[in-house]
Amino acid sequence: MAAGLLADRLLGEARRFHPLVGFGRWARALEAATRRHVGTHRGAGMLAWALAVLPWLALALALRATHPLAHWPLDIALLYLALGGRSLAEHAEAVAAPLAAGDVDSARAHVSWIVSRDTGALDAAGVARAGTESVLENGNDAVFGALFWFLLGGGGGVLLFRLANTLDAMWGYRTPRYLHFGWAAARIDDVLNALPARLTALTYAVLGNTRCALKCWRTQAAAWDSPNAGPVMAAGAGALGVALGGGALYHGQWEQRPPLGAGRTPDAGAIRAAITLVRRGSVLWLAITSALAVVITLAGWAHA
Template identity: 80%
Template structure:
């Protein structure tokens, strides 16, 4: 079997495992990594300091040993790359978990239980959700699905195709550190600089492929227009294209002001159309799922072309 067919077989197996089993309920590796990263942060801050180079050193100490371990595990036996790569992709994907969390918001929202919807959306977003109206809850949830569709699904798939198990592990750990350290707060403004910028670099191409995926599977013309006009106004170079294209594809109005860490932030608009509702949340879930199938189909098609033309053996 050619390298391309082996890679796409692992790709399909990882997607199937995520679909069947979802997120690991106990002893999730990323939870353990979070504890490791906090220990590394404490040690580096205490010994080296909290400047940018200290943050870069902490990032390297937190991430690179695990990537090296993945490479060693793959080389331990001629067939070890199969279970190692599939397991690493499965642990890095969050497609089913994302859908479950979003549906846990959509269901009470559709039923008119605003208190429960506020509580559940607070589990997946960092903004203050206590005073959100129904449209605000739907907006927060829909934005989270679109953005995490890149971080937890398409970005992971991209780096798996590019670098196998070690590649997807590098991406997922870097993304986790960005979520932990990449804040512009007094504590992390300097120390988290490396984590935020490394994640931006690793996500640059996947984010734009995610935006293109959303555009192709929704209202393409509107999605591309929103991406072109609205994305540059966002501080995040990667979240802007993803959410603008996603909102345009769905035909809803997202963005706008929200409370983060006790401070009101006025954010640029995303998309165009009516205010979102529970249906918008479910439409975002469906968009990510269709995108996943599209990626699988494209990866399979390319692998077959490479295999039958002999390029995969070159």
Template identity: 80%
Template sequence: MPISAAAILVTKLAASVLADRLLGEARRFHPLVGFGHWAAAIEAVVRRHVGAQRAAGALAWALAVLPWVGLALWLRTVHPWAHWPVDIALLYFALGGRSLAEHAEAIAAPLEAGDLAQARSRVGWIVSRDTAALDATGVAAAGTESVLENGNDAVFGALFWFIVGGGAGALLFRLANTLDASWGYRTPRYLRFGWAAARIDDLLNLLPARLTALTYALLGRTRRALACWRSQAAAWDSPNAGPVMAAGAGALGVALGGPAIYHGRLEQRPPLGEGRAADAASIRAALGLVRHGVLLWLALAALVALVAVALPLLTGATGHA
């Protein structure tokens, strides 16, 4: 990697992470809200004229996502310096670190204060399971699982695809993840139509999820995290959420998984991690893994950039001597 490219990459990463930390997600006119309306319109048109089979869903996915990725690639070319604001803005848009922290604290604080009704209400904002009958441990477990999983979906996955493909890569990942959250359910409506959205999201998450799991393991109880990843992840329905949550739960020393109600149906989920029962502290500890993981990734990126700068200088000096 050229010296300038390495330094530029690290600078863009740091600027976008800082923007997310300071500004958070847009409170009004959020781009993903507009994208949701766009995707809903695409779905309606494709269902009406093409159908609801897998091929129709794949066409809808392409029509919903690819024009915006193409626009992002084009915007980077309109001026020699355009890649700076375009990439930083797109990665900032793709990141959801501060939003994740705000949602996590909105669950942990009332749970810690004994306000179970409020904690149930807030955890229902970020999980798809039914929360009305959850006890305090169930709320804490749901919140902890969500923070661990969304650490990949809202943070590390976006960072990975930015490193691979710049702002367009981060945008592709975020839009694909959004469509998976909208169309990827195994319900009668989306079982076939949402197949492509679910599989594409699985593919895009294949490497980021495992790097996220490794990050959690390195920052927590490493041996236990790796053991839980190895023994528990394969039993989970999602090929990517399994490693992330098993390693994360093991790193925290907390027991997650178990029965949960989705769309009125009880599901017996495999265990995740081992150790104490979840509580408000485990939600905050999971958020700590995400935050420290971001710092670790930035430090590694800076180290790579430093090596990219120093190596040619050292090689040149040796050759000159």
């Protein structure tokens, strides 16, 4: 876990030949073939999900079994490829820096790379709100969810989580095209993210304004459309002491979203504070994991 986090911090996201780019092409080809030969119903989407994910999971497990020490390099590599902490920070800073300098147009252009809402008409506060929300939500998907499934299932666990999360990002939309076909991808990602999301929310609360974060989590999360993003973003906004949520334009349709957090209007500082929250959270997870490993090892020695 330490090696994977260090590799992500030092190397960042692979610039060329990233496996997830290849997986995306594989998934698009499977989607086209499944739609053509099976259909667009829920069963077809479930079949496409299985064909997209399970062969790679089986390959990873087979490679782990080739040698008693094979899991070390393989698990580290899979965790590194699944993590996106540095990439998230770089994208967020590309929004925060011009925003802090008063260049709203540049900040607006960069925030469009990391959010799904329409950004063309966002003012400075809207850009900061979108950037902060993205960092908090993706802190779970790109960091803590990956760490959780790595701890639970090693390389196979983190591979399953990252591929399922990628398919949810591709297919998990309530649009006419994916309403039925993407149902399985969305539901599987919800299940895999249920516990990590709440641990992420707890992490944000512990490292920020704890009382406000817990109150916002308790009173605001249930109103959010996503059962997992709600706790993460409500607790994160409360931990930072900023007001998020509210109306936003998605695919030409205005959506009035519930409020998140409490306090000041977000700015460039809020985006940077969210980055710091995620970074400190990953250090906390590593410290707790290391302490537990030492305790378990010492307990084993004492028993022996």
